[in-house]
Amino acid sequence: MTTRFYQLALNYYVNDVETSVRFYTEHFGFVETFRTPKEGKPDYAEVTLDGLIVWLVSKEAGKSVHGLPLGDGGFPKAVMVMWTEDVDAAYAMLIKKGVPSVSHPHDFLWMHRSAWVMDPDGNPVEIVSRLATSS
Secondary structure: OOOOOOOOEEEEEEOOHHHHHHHHHHHHOOEEEEEEOOOOOOOEEEEEEOOEEEEEEEHHHHHHHHOOOOOOOOOOOOOEEEEOOOHHHHHHHHHHOOOOEEEEEEEEOOOEEEEEEEOOOOOEEEEEEEOOOOO
């Protein structure tokens, strides 16, 4: 019997689940689909966008429930990649809203344009689009 993997998801271990939920729903259009507990400060929340599932997990829950070594400086991080039609416009909108910049819009690999911003817990978020090609 072989193992089958399906449905991409990311875990982000964060300082404040509620702050991270607001960041992804307000700035990128994610929809919150689950949280626990339902009342009070959440330990876990799930946000989705076009089939991508992201679990925002409090560092405390990661430590107490899973025994993960999630200290202040070395907890695991991941990069979220957000595709968009216009990197420059998206980047300008995010910066205007106070999202910290990591890397200004730039072309790379002769076919992409990219910029990087930072979420509230220091996780980098890449915004990227395909460059128009000449016919």
